[in-house]
Amino acid sequence: MSTTLPADWTTLPAPTDAPGWIARAAEVSAVLAVDAAARDKAGATPYAEVRLLKESGLVTLLGPVAHGGGGQDWPTAYRVVREIAKADGSIGQLLGYHYLWNWAARLVGTRAQWEHVEAEAARNRWFFGGAVNPRDDDLVVREEGEDADTLVFTGRKSFSTGSKVSDVTVLEGVLEGTDKHIFAIVPSDSEGLAFHDDWDNIGQRLTESGSVTIDGVRVPWASAAGYTDKTFAPRVYNTLNVPVIQIVFINFYLGIAAGALETAATYTRTKTRPWLHGGHERAVDEPYVIDVYGDLTAKLWQAEAFADRVAEEAQRLHDDPDAITEDARGKHEVRVAAAKAVATEAALEITSRIFEVTGARSTASAEGLDRFWRNVRTHTLHDPIAYKRREVGRHVLTGELPEPTWYS
Structure with a gap:
């Protein structure tokens, strides 16, 4: 991929608010989108891609402003992950996991520990793995x-x-x-x-x-x-790692789905031919094509709105970590599980059905439209969605809350 950065990333101050950071993520996403299909085929170690995340400042989004970080909250981080995943699901996942592990010191560490880690991470633009x-x-x-x-x-x-x-x-x-x-x-x-x-x-x-x-x-x-x-000294806050990473999953699933829909729409506008017996000169005038795009877009927007709502609910827990009760944590996890189920179903449907409205020629390897489905299908197997629905169903029927585990 090209490693040439827009001049303003290095010569202008970093964004100072959520809209600015989301706009910065969109710029990065546009760079990643140029050769995303080719990079997916090559499967090379993404050194250049991670360098892009560092030089754009996105890796420091959650870090303290005093040490060069963005000083942003989790809802903004999730939106940034979604934006990056539109272009490249892999890089969206990497960035989301980075945010999780960067925050892990705050999750379980003492104040002195997490303040030190967050300061060093922001100053040095560390990229985290786990x-x-x-x-x-x-x-x-x-x-x-x-x-x-x-x-x-x-x-x-x-x-x-x-x-x-x-x-x-x-x-x-x-x-x-x-x-x-x-x-x-x-x-x-x-x-x-x-x-x-x-x-x-x-x-x-x-x-x-x-x-x-x-x-x-x-x-x-x-x-x-x-x-x-x-x-x-344990706290209920220590158990928020699963809800946090599950919302990361939700957002890069939705980012991949949005990228699939945007890429497919561009293809339909520019390359898809109308059906010879349909009576229309352009594919964009075919009623069934219009219907499918309307249907898929509505499902995406629905899932995004739910994801954003749950992210805001989560932030209230982060704002007062010592006040979280087991009941509040459990009810939040049920909401996360529901959002995960909705996002998974929407992303799988969108990334598979786009071929119905792009046509046979869109399956050419050079187009790379299959990568969106492959990416969603691969990661949505991380933990069975049936067990997420079970968390929701049990709570609705019996009031039972999920016991904190590595997956709930």
């Missing part, structure tokens, strides 16, 4: 050193989104002989951290989501997030 796949065995964490002042992480994870393009990686494991879960942020070039080039799936091909081996990665006890004198 090796925290809960379907695999936990990493084993052992104490070492004369005063047991060092933690040593060992194990393997099947997925590590961000891997080679990240500056730092979040690790999570269980302290040997205990039930203590420990998060730590380490440099991605740490000795003992090995990323493997084995991500070869039909969609989200540029997410660098391959496996990783963690072989004796050493971390000072003082860097264990949320621990003071080796003791962790």
